[in-house]
Amino acid sequence: MDxxxxxxxxxxxxxxxxxxxxxxxxxxRLLMYITGIENIRDVQLCPRVPGNAKF
Incomplete structure (x- = not known):
C-alpha cells in the first residue's frame, strides 16, 4: 500500500x-424486535448450545 x-x-x-x-x-436483535420474541437464542441462525459439539 502506497x-x-x-x-x-x-x-x-x-x-x-x-x-x-x-x-x-x-x-x-432486529429480528427479536420485529417478531416480538423475547429470547435472543430463539432467533439465532446458528445458536451456540453447551454440549452440542462432540469433540
Missing part, C-alpha cells in the same frame, strides 16, 4: 478525532 495515497487519512488522524459515538444493531 503511504502517499492515504496521506490525507493520516493527516486527519494525526491529532485525534472529535468526540463521537457509534451505534450498531445486530441482526438477531
Amino acid at each position: 503511504p502517499v495515497t492515504n496521506s490525507w487519512y493520516a493527516d486527519l488522524r494525526r491529532y485525534g478525532t472529535v468526540p463521537h459515538a457509534g451505534f450498531g444493531l445486530g441482526f438477531e
Whole structure:
C-alpha cells in the first residue's frame, strides 16, 4: 500500500478525532424486535448450545 495515497487519512488522524459515538444493531436483535420474541437464542441462525459439539 502506497503511504502517499492515504496521506490525507493520516493527516486527519494525526491529532485525534472529535468526540463521537457509534451505534450498531445486530441482526438477531432486529429480528427479536420485529417478531416480538423475547429470547435472543430463539432467533439465532446458528445458536451456540453447551454440549452440542462432540469433540
